[in-house]
Amino acid sequence: MTTTGPKLTAGPDEFALLDEIWRAVTPDAARRMLIAAVHAFAGKGYHATTTRDIASLAGMSPAAVYIHYRSKEELLFNISLVGHQTSLTLLSSIQGGDAVERLKNAVAAFAGWHAEYHTTARVVQYELGALSREHHAEVAELRRQIEQQMRAYISDGVAEGVFDVPDLKGATLAVLSLCIDVARWYQPSGKRTPDEIGALYADLVLRMVRPTS
Template sequence: MALTTEQRIRRAAIKLFADKGFHGTGIRDLAQAAKISSASLYHYMGTKEDLLADVMRECLARLLRAARGLTGEDPRDRLAGLVALHVLTHATQPAETRVVDHEVHVLSPTVRRRIVSLRDEYELLWTETISDGIRAGVFQDAEPVVTRLALLDMCNGVTRWYSPRGPLSLEQLATHYARLALRMLGGPENDFSFPVQRAREVVSTVWKRTL
């Protein structure tokens, strides 16, 4: 099915913002990539910042929706699920997640606050999961804030090197990262029962609609 003009512009923006950055992407670049004239481009979008913020908002909203669907009683299973979800999303949607991870600083203060609020809402799920594990005695960590930041940064890095031609399947990669996370928090690396395939299904569902 042919893409609409709006979809072509969005796809072009995601690729260009991911590859060249927001400031490195001009209106003419967007128009050429979307195969429309620069004058016509403004009929389908607001400002370039509006387009960037919309891409970020959509990506974060999907990630948050998926993460909320993985909640469980055992903090170890919840953490394994969050890690698997984050790894799978960054491996399968590298352009979108690269834009979210690296371009938020270019937003104007008002717009940035709205995007950061969504990101904070997502990261709060990680904070609560780690805190619950510490209270339950299944995690041991004197610096949970630093550990959360380290885990997220570790998972974000998947966009830089993951290839489907690599030696590990996506499920194997996500499982390995979940084990690393549990080890970082002082728990046995195999001490979780979360099915990583479930995270893969959730990722596929929330990203099914063409961007």
């Protein structure tokens, strides 16, 4: 019986992209280990991955991991932190004339991010339960900020009278969920680019919040 997993789920292109997210992580060895951990966790899950697997993917000795990270959980926490921080920074950076333009750009950026960084996003989203209680609380605070930011883009349009949203909390949840799930189904070999997915989703979300006649 042949099996398609476990395996590394990203090609060299995403390796380069990942590098971009982690540019701020120093020294080089710590960055290399985080990137290796993302791929190991994505390939066979957090619980089945050993620090030895990660060290081997990073081309280092198992002992070298512990110079930079106290544990496997510490690696996951750092991945989760950087993943949430970069997507929150992107989401918060949207400027624009009116509420329609801002929500459109916010959804396009957030959905596109989850396509481009789908490997990281999968690890971040599906392994939340493996974080320690303290680390989970830190990440939950970032998730609240992401939720607040998206909700603000929607409620701005309600205040301006250009959106009609009977259930603001529910709509915000649905919009975030729609964008995040791109990470599950996106394949670099698929027909749509991250930008095309972003444009499609921006259109669909604007339809969701537009006043009904």
